[in-house]
Amino acid sequence: MTFRILPPALSLLLRLQVRARWRRVARGSKTLKGKLYLAAMIVMFAVWLGPTLAATFFMRRSDFVDQSAPLVQALLPSSLLLYCIITLIATGSESGIAFQPAEVDLLFPAPFRRRDLLLYRLTGLALGLLFTSVMFSIFLLSHVRYWVFGFIGIALAFVFIQLVPIVLTLCVAIVGERAYTRGRRLVLIVLAALIAAGIGQVAVRRVEGGVIEYARNFRSTELGQCLLAPFEVFSRTMTADVFFPDFLGWGALALVLDAALLGLVLRLDANFLESSITASQKLYQKIERMRRGQMWMNLSKAPAGRWRIPLLPRWSGAGPIAWRQLMSALRGSRGIVYFLLAMLGAIAIPAYFVGGSEPLVLVGAASGFAPMISLFFMPQLLQFDFRSDLDRIDVLKTLPASPVAIVAGELLAPVIFATLYELPFVIAIGLVQPEWLLIVISGVVLVPTINLFVFAFENLVFLWFPCRLANLGAGDFQAFGRQMLVMSVKFMLVGIGGGLAAAAGALAWWAADESWPAAIAAVWCVIMILSLALIPLVASAFRNFDPSLDTTD
């Protein structure tokens, strides 16, 4: 009799799925676009991992491992604890064991035991974690004594962190969702209270020296030791100096921790199938939202309020389109609003204290943050334009309106929303400056214009390189490569546009006897001309867009 962990059919399915990943890469590489994306991916990996690998091969490892060891040992357990808490918060009441829709349809009615399905899911998870662990272990290469120790340690840590929500999911099936939701909340509250108490203990000691010292001191408190104990085991496995007794001892302990959790998972043997279906549906809806570019929208839940705005005038067909997008944005953006408010708070509160004493520091910080938020962050967040209409492009094409009007209608909602978010931020910074009036007027004039440029450009790139954002898996090299390539092109062209505007502003400032209003007017003119020039280009891209050719590669 042979002992098998998985039924042969499920092992076959896993093998087929691994093969399918590679086939996808191979098939994607047959086209020029696919080759380009793959090359971009390789370049990005080289840029990301190259310095670490070079430092590892050409420097004396022992020197910098000795230097970074205290830092890594102080930060690693706390980072793993933080990651575990984030995973726990992000995991809904049932999403610990989520299957693909195809798995629900084909595996659930098939003759497998629940335990087989659970083991299949865990094996799939472990295969995915292998890839992630290899990446992280390379990243940690310069901070650990041996790569293999780092790899095994991080892989065991990831397994532990992934098993925690699965154990909780099985508890759902046993104790019922309501009791679980209350229990989970209680666990999180207790955890938060313990961490707050630990941080409080550190604060009382008046620690100086930044995050590392805080982490080190937190680790030395009783509460910190208690909370970090399991993560300390994984950290020690990664940073072990010698095979015996360090690595073998800590590694065995880490393995015991994972095995205990795995044993618990299998022992619980709860009927998770029903909750898994709900979790899988949520996951599928999430993927569908991502594909439509609405990752942040709470479409799975009923909108909090049926807010309504009056119908806009027709404006040659642009009005109804803009109205529809504004309504979608208004009703579906609860998640975005919470996220942006949290971010605003995180930026505004420190800015208030810093700005009061050193206003110039604030301007410097804002000039660094603002372009990143405005040019790269907001466009990803506010996808109330062609990107959310990918499945409806054919409907848009049948509307009795010119492409320019349709483009104008599509761009209005994101520009208004981005401006409404950014303007108070700019005004708040401006008001604590001596030249407040100039800054406020500049903000009012420039922010909507910059947003028009940014969103017009974003939509142009999207219509040229349409892409459904699927859930990027470990083997989706081309998809990663495409993201990198588009990002680079965006950086480059936004840089050129920004450079032209800055040059015009500087010229006007110099020509008009160091006049700031003249400089701002010149900058506004250049950005406005560029934005208006983009609209016919976006319209042309929309006209030429062929929905039947829209593919993920």
Add this chain to the structure above:
Amino acid sequence: MIEVVDYHKTYRDTVAVAGLSFRVEAGQILGLVGPNGAGKTTTMRAIAGIIPATRGRLSVAGYDVAVDPVAAKQRFAYIPDDPKLFDALTVDEHLAFIAAAYQVTDAPEKSERLLAQFELAEKRDALAQELSRGMRQKVAVCCGYLHDPVAILFDEPLTGLDPRGIRTLKQSIRDRAQGGAAIMISSHLLSLVEDLCTHLLILERGRSRYCGPVAEARTAFSSLSAEASLEEIFFHVTEGGAPVPRVDQPTT
């Protein structure tokens, strides 16, 4: 072949199905009809062992779905509405996996036959994501038929199929029933039920309103004429126009 006794399903305070009992014997084709939210898919999924029953006994080929799920599942096939396939796997790979899952011995020959029957032979190396909605449906049907199940559960089987596909599927359902399979079809297409089914189960708000042979449905309601169509019967029953006879007896 398929037996459901006193099946209840509740979600918190909502009763999805209440006290449902029926049998589908070998060779019978049972049409499961009812308005949206009547509990049709919930019943199918419970028989398929995907969701547990709150109360009651559901069995396939004598095997209780809750007590001996693996044995029961080995004997039936469930083809959901809008079946999801593994996007990155080919049609052939789907069949290979199903053959391994159900331990089908002569899988290559059967796969060939099914692919030819459903006109998928040319698509055998195509990825699921490259297939149209109708073709995905055909693949799901092929996967369901591969292990020659003794009970087959269809949820809206005709969705997305072209006329030839519809004809092929209907004929295959008749053939399977004649071959001794017990078949359940959940559908809103009353013409399909009228055309294919030998028996009828009308559900409304989780309760059985009629369960019995299609031919007897007309005579079961005294206020309906002998020529009443299934559509007329359906609306008569679900709109509560007349006293509803006691119908929860298992079919014979």
